[in-house]
Structure formats: structure tokens, C-alpha cells
Amino acid sequence: MAQLISLDSLTAPTTARQMEKSLSEGGCSSSSCGSSSGPADLAPEIWEKVKDHPCYSEEAHHYFARMHVAVAPACNIQCNYCNRKYDCANESRPGVVSEKLTPEQAIRKVVAVANEVPQLSVLGIAGPGDACYDWKKTRATFDSIAKVIPDIKLCLSTNGLALPDHVDEIADMNIDHVTITINMVDPEVGTGIYPWIFHRHRRWTGLDASRILHERQMEGLEMLAARKILVKVNSVMIPGINDEHLIEVNRVVKSKGAFLHNIMPLISDPAHGTHFGLTGQRGPRAMELKALQDRLEDGTKLMRHCRQCRADAVGLLGEDRGQEFTLDQLPAEVSYDPNKRAAYREVVAAERGEHVSHKAAADAALADVGEAPTLLVAIATKGGGRINQHFGHAREFQVYEVSPAGIRFISHRKVDQYCQGGWGEDATLDGVIEMLDGISFVLCAKIGDCPKDSLKAAGIAVSDDYAHEWIEAGIAAWYKAEYGAEIRLSA
Known part of the structure; x- marks a missing residue:
């Protein structure tokens, strides 16, 4: 392929600059692209499964998108943090959907999205109830999609109650990613989380x-692990109920074969109508969540980039384009065109190769800094692994930890967008600053004098000097300018 192709030309504007290299110049192959857990860290067959999965690979989430189809509304448990009746198009929260789909409607929607969102690599069913309890709809959807788009990854999320009944079918269907929400391994702890379950044709309560x-x-x-199906365990951190207990949860799920553990903060806004929200149960603060995650680093691999997606989410993690693909906006008939997705994967291979070389160069540049503090840096980014978003337009910041030992992704912080139509609200800016608790520095593509001064007054430095650079390269350049000799941004 002789012509230059850009990520921008294939996608919604999620990367800020066009690629400068022709695909003919190469890039990394599928077996050599880097990741925070990359080919050097994982068995080849595992790396092949996770390298393009945005939920199972932190590195992949910069480039690849997921789609959830809401075909499984029935649920067999009640959680004190869940209320599936609430919906707001701007709300990102598990169990929330704007419209439920039949399997036939889901197929039409998936094909339409695949034709328009070339980043799409994963199709998931996460409810809005339970994918395993509403199994007939889940199976019918996956069977049909696998025939139309055979290269898409299939995954499902479940509370686990009905899971053992369907593991053999899951394996036969080549579903090699399953997420189980496990909030306790001590039933006494569970009594504070689950009012009831429905199992074997009756309702059970209490212990x-x-x-x-x-x-x-x-x-x-255990059944999934025995079949070499990758399992991500989701756990909701509920202060005072299971926060300390999650250390034991982590130990147990690791021993039973979980591949990844995702500790998620409780969402307990009273407006959502959940039991915890209405009774005043608070969620963890950002630094409390980080502290718990840090204590678990010797256990199962941790997922730190989760966005607690809606059950009808579409797009890159951190964005949701679901409202662009409601049923009333879809064509009556659609046919799948694989060309755009195939071209995107080729471009991403080269882009990831460049990114991983810059990440390695950034870590190497920091190694000679000597003694310097470990700091948290917040990045305004639209995706693609670059510092490419205006401070006032950010709805979230990605948080990285930097020290002479290197740079690593830590978490994200959701915020209200500060700048609306060219104007910024002081109250909104105060909320953004509050959410940046513990952050020493902010890197963004652009920022005005007013928010810059407010951040400075709050003890947070900010710069747009590294706009459109790779995230790790910009962090390293700033950090070494502060604590050592200045470095070049190029690898």
C-alpha cells in the first residue's frame, strides 16, 4: 500500500495528527506490539487473545473499541448498588441502557456500528440483566454475529450465579473472555451487598x-480457567463493607485462575435510586481506590483503565457513541463491509510500533534521574496514546505515575466538562480541581490563563507545551526537565 493512510481518515477524531509513515515502511507485527503486559510478559497464545481487547489490555484501549448489545434484560440477583430502571444518555454506569434489543435488532446494530467504527474489535453482552441467566438471547445473538463478522471477539459479563450451567457452551462458541462480578468470598460480607438471589426456581435471601x-x-x-478461557473479575469497592475484604477476594480469585482483577469504585448517587444511594453509602475517593489497588499489585494482574461502561456502550473506553446508533437511526437493511476495519488494523500496527518505541525511550531516559519523587500526572487525551485534548473539553483525565523507575498508567478521573461553548463555569472548574486530588501536574493540548491560574493556586502545575506528543514522551520530558537534564521527545 503506497499511499499514506491516517487514523484520522478512518475514525472519529480520536487522534490528533496524521500518521507520517506509509504502511509500506512497516511497524510492529501482531507478535511484537508492546503493551503494559505485552509479548514479553505473556504466553504467545494469551497475548494473541488480549492484544486487541480494550478491556483486557491497557495498551489496546488507546486504539480499539468495544460494543455492548443490550439483549439480556432478565436478572437473577439484586445488588444494593444497582437500579436498572434509571437511564440518562450521558450516564456511564453498568446496567444502564436507552433501549433493549432483540437478537435480530442487535445483529443489525452491530453490523451498522462495525461499518462506521473501524476501531471495533470486541462485542460484549453485559445485560442490562445477566448474560448467563438470559442465555437464549445471549446465545442467539453471538451465534448470528459470529457468522456475519467472524473476526470480532466475543465476550460476556455475568454475576456468576447461572454461569456453571453454560460453561461448556461458552467454550464451544469460542467465547474466550468472560467477566464475573465477585464482591466477596465470605458469605457474611455478601449479606450487606445482596438482598436476594433467584436460583433453582425460588428466591433466596440472607446468608x-x-x-x-x-x-x-x-x-x-474454576470451570472457565480449566478450559483456558480468560476471566476478568470485577469487584465493586464499597467502603466499610468490603473494601478490606477485597484483599482476600484478590487472593482467592488469583488462586482459582482469574487472569485480571478490576477494582471499581461504588457509584452511589441518590438520584439513581439504588439502595446504597438512598441510604447514604458513600463511594471511595480516588486516592482510596488507588491505595487499595497498590496493595494488590503482588496478586492478580490489575485492570486500572475500566470506565464502568453502560450495557449499551459503543466506542473507545472513555467515550460512548451509543446515541449515534439507536434503532431509529439505523438503515432498514445493512450488509457488512470489512474493508474499513481491516485498513484500520494495518494502520494501528504501525502506530503501536511507534508508540512502544517512545514508551521504552521515555523509561530509559528517566533511569538516570537519580533520586526524585514519585508523582501523579493527569493527561487530557481523546485517545490514540497522545496528549491531544483541550483542558476545558476533557470529560476525564488519564492518570499516570512517574518516577525514576518509569511511567505507568494508574487510573482515570471522570470530570464535568469545564468549557461549554467557549465559556467556563467557576463551579465546574472547582469540581475538576477537586477530582484532581493528589495530582502534581496536568498535561493537555491547550489551556486558558484562567484555569491555569486556578490550578496553580491549588498547587497543581499545568502545561500545553507537549501538545500532540505521545503521553509517555511528554511526561518524561516534563519530569526530567524538573529533576534532571532535558531530554529529546523523539525515540
Whole structure:
């Protein structure tokens, strides 16, 4: 392919500059692209499964998108943090959907999205109820999609109660990624989280409900691991109820074969109508969540880039284009065109190769800094691994930790967008600054004098000097300018 192709020409504007290299100049192959857990860290067959999965690979989430189809509304448990009746198009929260789909409607929607969102690599079913409890709809959807788009990855999320009944089918369908929400391994703890479950044609409450759920979750996890299906365990961190207990959860799920553990903060806004929201149960603060994650680093691999997606989410993690693809906007008939997705994957191979070389150069440049503090840096980014978003336009900041030992992704912080139509609200800016608790420095593509002064007054430095650079290269350049000799941005 002789002509230059850019990520911008293939996608919504999620990367800021066009690629400068022709595909004919090469890039990394599928076996050599880097990741925070890359080919050097994982068995080849595992790397092949996760390298393009935005939820199972932090590195992949810069480039690849997921799509959830809301075909499974029935649920067999009640959680104190869940209320599936609430919906706001701007709300990103598990269990929330704007419209439920039949399997036939889901197929039409997936094909339409695949034709328009070339980053799409994963199709998931995450409810809005439970994918395993509403199994007939889940299976019908996956069977049909696999025939139309055979290269898309299939994954599902479940509370685990009905999971053991369907593991053999999951394996036969080549679903090699399953997420189980496991909030406890002690049924006593579970009584504060689950009012009831529905199992074997009856409702169970109290300790009996928690015991049955725990036993079924452990059985399902072990069955999946035995079949070499990758399991991500989601756990909701609920201060005062299971926060300390999650250390034991981490130990147990690791011992039973979980590949990844994702600690998510409780969302407990009273407006959502959940039990926890209405009774005043608070969620963890950002630094509390980080502290717990840091304590678990010797256990199962941690997922730190989760966005707690809606059950009808579409797009890159951190964005949701679902409202662009409601049923009333879809063509009556669609046919799948694989060309755009194939071209995008070629371009990304080269882009990832360049990115990984800059990441390695950034870590190497920091190695000779000597003694310097470990700091948190917040990045305004639209995706693609670059510092490419205006401060006032950010709806979230990606947070990295930097020290002489290197740079690593830590988390993201959701914020209200400060700048609306060229104007900024002081109250919104105060909220953004509050969410940047613990952050020493902010890197963005552009920022005005007013928010820059307010951040400075709050003890947070900010710069747009590294606009459109790779995130790690910009962080390293700033850090070494502060604590050592200045470095070049290029690898």
C-alpha cells in the first residue's frame, strides 16, 4: 500500500495528527506490539487473545473499541448498588441502557456500528440483566454475529450465579473472555451487598443467598480457567463493607485462575435510586481506590483503565457513541463491509510500533534521574496514546505515575466538562480541581490563563507545551526537565 493512510481518515477524531509513515515502511507485527503486559510478559497464545481487547489490555484501549448489545434484560440477583430502571444518555454506569434489543435488532446494530467504527474489535453482552441467566438471547445473538463478522471477539459479563450451567457452551462458541462480578468470598460480607438471589426456581435471601452465590461463582471461575478461557473479575469497592475484604477476594480469585482483577469504585448517587444511594453509602475517593489497588499489585494482574461502561456502550473506553446508533437511526437493511476495519488494523500496527518505541525511550531516559519523587500526572487525551485534548473539553483525565523507575498508567478521573461553548463555569472548574486530588501536574493540548491560574493556586502545575506528543514522551520530558537534564521527545 503506497499511499499514506491516517487514523484520522478512518475514525472519529480520536487522534490528533496524521500518521507520517506509509504502511509500506512497516511497524510492529501482531507478535511484537508492546503493551503494559505485552509479548514479553505473556504466553504467545494469551497475548494473541488480549492484544486487541480494550478491556483486557491497557495498551489496546488507546486504539480499539468495544460494543455492548443490550439483549439480556432478565436478572437473577439484586445488588444494593444497582437500579436498572434509571437511564440518562450521558450516564456511564453498568446496567444502564436507552433501549433493549432483540437478537435480530442487535445483529443489525452491530453490523451498522462495525461499518462506521473501524476501531471495533470486541462485542460484549453485559445485560442490562445477566448474560448467563438470559442465555437464549445471549446465545442467539453471538451465534448470528459470529457468522456475519467472524473476526470480532466475543465476550460476556455475568454475576456468576447461572454461569456453571453454560460453561461448556461458552467454550464451544469460542467465547474466550468472560467477566464475573465477585464482591466477596465470605458469605457474611455478601449479606450487606445482596438482598436476594433467584436460583433453582425460588428466591433466596440472607446468608443462604450469599452462600449459594459464592459457591456458584467459584465453580464457574474454576470451570472457565480449566478450559483456558480468560476471566476478568470485577469487584465493586464499597467502603466499610468490603473494601478490606477485597484483599482476600484478590487472593482467592488469583488462586482459582482469574487472569485480571478490576477494582471499581461504588457509584452511589441518590438520584439513581439504588439502595446504597438512598441510604447514604458513600463511594471511595480516588486516592482510596488507588491505595487499595497498590496493595494488590503482588496478586492478580490489575485492570486500572475500566470506565464502568453502560450495557449499551459503543466506542473507545472513555467515550460512548451509543446515541449515534439507536434503532431509529439505523438503515432498514445493512450488509457488512470489512474493508474499513481491516485498513484500520494495518494502520494501528504501525502506530503501536511507534508508540512502544517512545514508551521504552521515555523509561530509559528517566533511569538516570537519580533520586526524585514519585508523582501523579493527569493527561487530557481523546485517545490514540497522545496528549491531544483541550483542558476545558476533557470529560476525564488519564492518570499516570512517574518516577525514576518509569511511567505507568494508574487510573482515570471522570470530570464535568469545564468549557461549554467557549465559556467556563467557576463551579465546574472547582469540581475538576477537586477530582484532581493528589495530582502534581496536568498535561493537555491547550489551556486558558484562567484555569491555569486556578490550578496553580491549588498547587497543581499545568502545561500545553507537549501538545500532540505521545503521553509517555511528554511526561518524561516534563519530569526530567524538573529533576534532571532535558531530554529529546523523539525515540
